Amino acid sequence: MTTDDVVLVDRSREGGPGTSSRVPPRGTPATWARRGGLTALVFGLPILVIFGIFSWWPIVSAVVMSFQKTNLTDAPIWVGWDNFAAIFADPLLPKVIRNTAWFALLALVFGYPVPLVGAVLMSELRRRKGLYSVLAYLPVVVPPVVAVLLWKFFYDPRPQGVFNTILGWVGLGPYSWLNDQAMAMPSLVLEATWAAAGGTVIIYLAALITVPPELYDAAEVDGASVWRKVWHVTMPHLRGVLLITLILQIIGTAQVFLEPFLFTNGGPNHATLTVMLWVYQLAFTSIGNHFGEATALSLLLALFLAVMSLAYFHLTRSWSDS
Amino acid sequence: MTTIDTRTAMQGTEALAVEATTGPRRPRRRGNEAVDRGALSSADWHRSTVKHTWRTMHFLLLVLLVVWCLGPLLLLGKFAFTPTQDIQSAPLAFFPNGATWHNVEQAWNRYHIGQFFMNTVWVAVGSWFMQILVATTGGFVLSVLRPRWAKVLNWAVLTTLFVPAVVLLVPLYKIVVDPPVGASLVNNFFAVWLPAGASAFNVVLVARFFAGLPREIFEAARMDGAGPFRLFWNIVLPMSRPIIGVVSVFAVIASWKDFLWPFLVLKDQSVMPLSVYLQSMANVDKGTLMAALAISTLIPIVMFLVFQRMFLSGAGLGGAVKG
Numbered sequence: 193m194t195t196d197d198v199v200l201v202d203r204s205r206e207g208g209p210g211t212s213s214r215v216p217p218r219g220t221p222a223t224w225a226r227r228g229g230l231t232a233l234v235f236g237l238p239i240l241v242i243f244g245i246f247s248w249w250p251i252v253s254a255v256v257m258s259f260q261k262t263n264l265t266d267a268p269i270w271v272g273w274d275n276f277a278a279i280f281a282d283p284l285l286p287k288v289i290r291n292t293a294w295f296a297l298l299a300l301v302f303g304y305p306v307p308l309v310g311a312v313l314m315s316e317l318r319r320r321k322g323l324y325s326v327l328a329y330l331p332v333v334v335p336p337v338v339a340v341l342l343w344k345f346f347y348d349p350r351p352q353g354v355f356n357t358i359l360g361w362v363g364l365g366p367y368s369w370l371n372d373q374a375m376a377m378p379s380l381v382l383e384a385t386w387a388a389a390g391g392t393v394i395i396y397l398a399a400l401i402t403v404p405p406e407l408y409d410a411a412e413v414d415g416a417s418v419w420r421k422v423w424h425v426t427m428p429h430l431r432g433v434l435l436i437t438l439i440l441q442i443i444g445t446a447q448v449f450l451e452p453f454l455f456t457n458g459g460p461n462h463a464t465l466t467v468m469l470w471v472y473q474l475a476f477t478s479i480g481n482h483f484g485e486a487t488a489l490s491l492l493l494a495l496f497l498a499v500m501s502l503a504y505f506h507l508t509r510s511w512s513d514s
Numbered sequence: 515m516t517t518i519d520t521r522t523a524m525q526g527t528e529a530l531a532v533e534a535t536t537g538p539r540r541p542r543r544r545g546n547e548a549v550d551r552g553a554l555s556s557a558d559w560h561r562s563t564v565k566h567t568w569r570t571m572h573f574l575l576l577v578l579l580v581v582w583c584l585g586p587l588l589l590l591g592k593f594a595f596t597p598t599q600d601i602q603s604a605p606l607a608f609f610p611n612g613a614t615w616h617n618v619e620q621a622w623n624r625y626h627i628g629q630f631f632m633n634t635v636w637v638a639v640g641s642w643f644m645q646i647l648v649a650t651t652g653g654f655v656l657s658v659l660r661p662r663w664a665k666v667l668n669w670a671v672l673t674t675l676f677v678p679a680v681v682l683l684v685p686l687y688k689i690v691v692d693p694p695v696g697a698s699l700v701n702n703f704f705a706v707w708l709p710a711g712a713s714a715f716n717v718v719l720v721a722r723f724f725a726g727l728p729r730e731i732f733e734a735a736r737m738d739g740a741g742p743f744r745l746f747w748n749i750v751l752p753m754s755r756p757i758i759g760v761v762s763v764f765a766v767i768a769s770w771k772d773f774l775w776p777f778l779v780l781k782d783q784s785v786m787p788l789s790v791y792l793q794s795m796a797n798v799d800k801g802t803l804m805a806a807l808a809i810s811t812l813i814p815i816v817m818f819l820v821f822q823r824m825f826l827s828g829a830g831l832g833g834a835v836k837g
Contacts, residue, residue, distance in 0.1 A: 242648050246712040247714070251682070328583060333825070352604065468680055
């Protein structure tokens with residue numbers, strides 16, 4: 193039994209049973225089982241079953257459902273491209289796309305440069321780096337629902353609201369925050385940035401540790417000033433991480449749900465209705481049971497994100513080649 | 515002169531060359547900081563303009579972090595003990611009419627925060643177990659046993675990394691409402707536990723770690739008569755504590771944060787986790803709500819402070835793997 197196992201290892205490392213002379217190639221199911229095929233299958237069972245039912249099948253099913261009219265219980269009806277047509281004909285679509293893009297753009301403006309500056313500053317700390325990291329990461333561990341409900345109270349539109357009180361000290365406001373069509377989206381993004389920035393800081397910090405000290409030494413030999421070292425040594429080294437976090441952040445914010453759902457539920461006047469929230473509303477609310485349209489919309493979003501990511505990686509690779 | 519000698523000789527001479535122009539260095543606090551140096555050299559720190567600029571910036575950063583990151587949480591803590599009247603009329607005043615336990619009592623006794631907290635714990639424990647089970651056994655197949663179909667499996671798992679979660683929402687719901695075997699899983703913890711296991715990110719993390727383990731040890735164990743199950747349980751798992759720790763932290767945080775999926779499938783109060791329940795409390799008395807929010811924040815924050823090294827290295831690793 194033991195020697196068989198060892199032979200099996202040789203087989204799997206050298207590719208194919210045909211290469212082994214001690215065991216006949218491709219035997220009966222019994223030899224397959226004895227040589228470890230069954231063991232591998234037993235160990236593979238959890239991943240095959242769980243991924244099969246809860247990942248691979250739903251992906252296939254999403255494509256199928258987008259061409260069906262279904263209420264999940266009765267037999268579905270094939271409707272061809274009707275679901276996609278309905279999405280494209282819906283007057284909400286341009287608004288939803290604009291809102292989602294606006295959220296993503298604001299999230300970049302608020303949440304991309306600040307963690308970078310913070311992380312570079314923190315990486316130069318010689319003491320209490322841990323304290324800074326803990327403080328920066330603290331909002332990330334707050335449950336998102338708690339953060340949103342707390343900030344919703346901060347955005348109280350009355351003059352006694354938390355933010356209106358603070359801004360009142362310097363003679364600003366009161367603002368109506370979430371009730372204002374123009375201010376609602378930036379308000380959501382501000383909270384989302386508060387909740388997420390700490391994670392980005394920690395990722396940058398981890399990348400900053402990997403800058404080889406020799407590079408700084410060399411720059412110093414060449415007489416580089418502190419700012420030139422940060423600009424010409426630190427920043428280029430972070431480039432890879434920065435490019436990745438950029439695209440990951442866009443992919444993440446394009447699917448934002450919690451903030452628009454809990455803060456405003458898409459209002460006022462659809463000013464914060466995002467793609468993901470619309471998917472949810474189409475499928476699961478009173479306007480709902482449009483499961484087919486919801487999956488069609490989610491597939492369109494996924495397709496857009498895939499094309500955008502491919503283009504992005506293609507573009508950034510050609511940059512680094514030049 | 516030569517206080518930093520953890521570097522190689524070559525770097526040492528460079529350091530000496532710099533020192534020659536900028537004067538001697540003082541010994542640093544810890545030996546490893548010499549290796550982990552940032553853009554600022556010790557010499558830079560001795561120049562007064564540099565020192566004052568960076569000290570000021572560091573101080574400002576600390577103030578910013580305290581106000582921006584800690585401030586809202588301190589306010590939340592204060593609200594938990596402030597009468598609703600005062601929260602509404604003067605939220606920033608420091609206990610104008612004294613503190614009260616009333617909010618916390620209401621949240622705990624009338625709104626049963628503790629019960630929903632336990633539901634969240636159940637969701638987290640089950641999801642954690644499923645994720646560890648799938649990731650370790652899957653990683654074992656992909657990186658140690660390596661049957662012929664491992665390549666296809668690896669490809670199939672990696673592909674799911676590129677499918678955004680939004681696509682799965684409706685089809686997953688359909689499967690949970692009408693599963694291939696048995697009755698609807700709505701209001702059953704399994705509706706959250708089972709899909710949680712299908713995390714390609716975990717499988718990739720664990721499989722990569724397993725692939726990095728020395729294969730000589732596996733061979734030696736086999737020579738000594740250990741079958742694949744002993745190999746898995748007595749050799750691979752004990753050697754993989756670090757990565758299992760990281761996956762565990764990710765799993766617990768993720769299930770603590772999850773909202774939309776439990777909101778859809780755990781609707782009954784007997785199984786509803788805390789995050790879903792809090793959302794339904796949005797319109798109760800402000801003081802009670804704030805106390806409930808504070809209680810739900812306390813546990814993750816305490817966990818974070820206790821295991822901060824694990825959290826922070828896990829967060830950094832997340833970036834490293836993604837990058």
